[in-house]
Amino acid sequence: MALGVAELFHGLFGSAIPSVIGALGQRVIELVPGGLATRAIETLGKADIPLLVAALVCGSLASGALLATLSRRRPVAALAGVGALWLAGTAAALAEPSAAALPTAAALLVAAACGTWVSGLLLRAGRGEGRDTGRTMPGVRRREAGSGASTEVGRRGFVLLAGAAAAAGVAAAGAGRMLSSREPSREAARPLRLPEDRPAGGGARVHKSLPPPPEAASIEVRGMPPLITPAEDFYLIDTALVSPRVDTREWSLKIGGNVENPLELSYADLLSMPTREADITLSCVSNEVGGGLVSNGRWTGVLLSDVLREAGVDPRRITGSSSQIVGRSVDGWTAGFRTELAFDGREALVAFGLNGNELPLKHGYPARLVVPGLYGYVSATKWLSEIELTGWDFDAYWIQRGWAKEGPVKIQSRIDTVRDGETLPAGRIPVGGVAWAPHRGISRVEVSTDGGRTWNEARLAAQLDPDSWRQYLYGWDARPGRYTLQVRATDGEGRTQTARRTPPHPSGATGYHTIRVTVV
Numbered sequence: 001m002a003l004g005v006a007e008l009f010h011g012l013f014g015s016a017i018p019s020v021i022g023a024l025g026q027r028v029i030e031l032v033p034g035g036l037a038t039r040a041i042e043t044l045g046k047a048d049i050p051l052l053v054a055a056l057v058c059g060s061l062a063s064g065a066l067l068a069t070l071s072r073r074r075p076v077a078a079l080a081g082v083g084a085l086w087l088a089g090t091a092a093a094l095a096e097p098s099a100a101a102l103p104t105a106a107a108l109l110v111a112a113a114c115g116t117w118v119s120g121l122l123l124r125a126g127r128g129e130g131r132d133t134g135r136t137m138p139g140v141r142r143r144e145a146g147s148g149a150s151t152e153v154g155r156r157g158f159v160l161l162a163g164a165a166a167a168a169g170v171a172a173a174g175a176g177r178m179l180s181s182r183e184p185s186r187e188a189a190r191p192l193r194l195p196e197d198r199p200a201g202g203g204a205r206v207h208k209s210l211p212p213p214p215e216a217a218s219i220e221v222r223g224m225p226p227l228i229t230p231a232e233d234f235y236l237i238d239t240a241l242v243s244p245r246v247d248t249r250e251w252s253l254k255i256g257g258n259v260e261n262p263l264e265l266s267y268a269d270l271l272s273m274p275t276r277e278a279d280i281t282l283s284c285v286s287n288e289v290g291g292g293l294v295s296n297g298r299w300t301g302v303l304l305s306d307v308l309r310e311a312g313v314d315p316r317r318i319t320g321s322s323s324q325i326v327g328r329s330v331d332g333w334t335a336g337f338r339t340e341l342a343f344d345g346r347e348a349l350v351a352f353g354l355n356g357n358e359l360p361l362k363h364g365y366p367a368r369l370v371v372p373g374l375y376g377y378v379s380a381t382k383w384l385s386e387i388e389l390t391g392w393d394f395d396a397y398w399i400q401r402g403w404a405k406e407g408p409v410k411i412q413s414r415i416d417t418v419r420d421g422e423t424l425p426a427g428r429i430p431v432g433g434v435a436w437a438p439h440r441g442i443s444r445v446e447v448s449t450d451g452g453r454t455w456n457e458a459r460l461a462a463q464l465d466p467d468s469w470r471q472y473l474y475g476w477d478a479r480p481g482r483y484t485l486q487v488r489a490t491d492g493e494g495r496t497q498t499a500r501r502t503p504p505h506p507s508g509a510t511g512y513h514t515i516r517v518t519v520v
């Protein structure tokens with residue numbers, strides 16, 4: 001009941017009164033050691049957050065039950081326990097940057113009071129006070145002298161009351177969730193088409209949009225991932241239990257720290273700058289060899305170097321105290337990389353669009369950073385609120401948790417058209433997939449069908465962009481038997497993937513994607 005009422009308050013008043021479960025979850029995510037957190041992300045995948053929420057709800061219910069049990073003997077201690085729960089919930093909620101202290105504390109007090117009141121009712125019903133005989137609930141001995149009435153009435157009454165209380169609590173929580181998912185920017189949940197490309201406000205707006213990818217850049221074969229990943233299939237990694245909801249009328253992007261001319265751009269300001277589209281493959285450092293934490297997007301945005309120049313950053317005058325670009329999100333997450341990378345010619349973007357639409361909420365609406373060639377954890381700040389130039393000694397979120405300070409994407413390749421453990425009919429088997437070395441491009445992909453003893457040249461699709469992944473295909477004439485398939489790629493600078501297997505921590509996995517198949 002208390003949780004339900006708390007959720008209802010959150011729904012009614014928005015982020016000023018944060019969701020307690022959400023806030024508790026967020027604190028757990030922050031407090032667990034980095035290694036454990038990433039292990040959880042890797043093993044649980046997208047189930048990690050639902051599981052965390054379920055665990056917190058169960059934990060809360062269990063502590064409620066314990067306190068109710070305690071209250072029959074030691075009501076004062078039980079009340080103190082309720083106070084402690086209230087304090088913990090309030091502390092967790094107040095750690096949310098958006099929380100308003102007094103309303104949050106008061107709302108949670110009301111929630112705790114509701115829960116306590118309902119518990120009191122249930123306990124009295126459970127004892128069957130003043131009505132029935134010795135035993136109303138299994139194991140619960142009534143205090144009053146027996147009157148000989150039916151025990152069933154007490155038990156049924158208790159079950160009814162408990163059911164009603166549970167239903168009311170769930171209804172309150174449900175109403176709260178419904179209310180909070182409506183606000184404030186509905187369109188962000190389902191991204192809109194970006195405005196058509198036209199000069200804004202009479203000014204000469206320069207927009208470089210891309211033609212559709214050439215057909216030669218795609219190989220049509222079953223199991224091949226699309227060249228441009230649809231937004232709804234784009235991999236998803238972040239520490240936000242609930243994606244921050246940003247109202248673009250209130251949002252701004254600050255560019256500060258050690259810059260000549262600190263700036264604050266509104267959403268309209270950002271969109272009125274020269275924009276461009278760029279095809280950039282984004283990948284997560286936690287991706288295992290052969291894993292799915294990599295996608296290719298067609299991003300729309302403003303060059304990060306343009307934004308920095310506006311703020312008076314001169315690439316020839318980068319000093320120790322401006323050697324790192326730190327992106328900070330509305331919810332306080334950070335990522336940082338070397339300032340010179342924004343000026344070395346790569347299309348590092350302050351992106352506000354993905355595949356022709358606004359950024360989806362989960363992928364950073366209204367704006368995020370995308371830097372070709374860098375893993376997301378050092379660069380790709382979603383829900384971007386601030387870009388700060390600072391010294392190299394500042395450690396961003398995942399660096400504090402033990403991941404490598406610099407995160408260049410390691411060259412990787414993956415077999416997609418054939419799966420590990422598959423049984424295939426003899427004949428021509430298309431072995432294909434994607435290879436990526438963002439910003440360096442892919443110059444060669446080879447496939448082995450004998451566990452790496454011999455290698456066969458794969459056919460490459462046209463390179464869409466050196467920042468994008470590249471599709472390959474090898475037509476394998478397979479005879480019956482058991483085979484170990486491997487793939488390896490060479491980047492645009494002639495460097496071939498290493499066979500040495502290393503785990504994702506601390507700087508990205510290496511080794512060849514290896515699968516076993518049976519041909520019959």
Ligand SMILES: Nc1nc2c(c(=O)[nH]1)N[C@H]1C(S)=C(S)[C@@H](COP(=O)(O)O)O[C@H]1N2
Pocket residue numbers: 234235236237238239240282283284285329333362363364375376377380381382383
């Ligand atoms: N605000 C914020 N931005 C973030 C993260 C985050 O936790 N919070 N995670 C980063 C990581 S580790 C990766 S791999 C990419 C993933 O971006 P995507 O979810 O859009 O695929 O976002 C990056 N940006």
Ligand SMILES: [Mo]
Pocket residue numbers: 237283284285286375376377
């Ligand atoms: Mo990541």
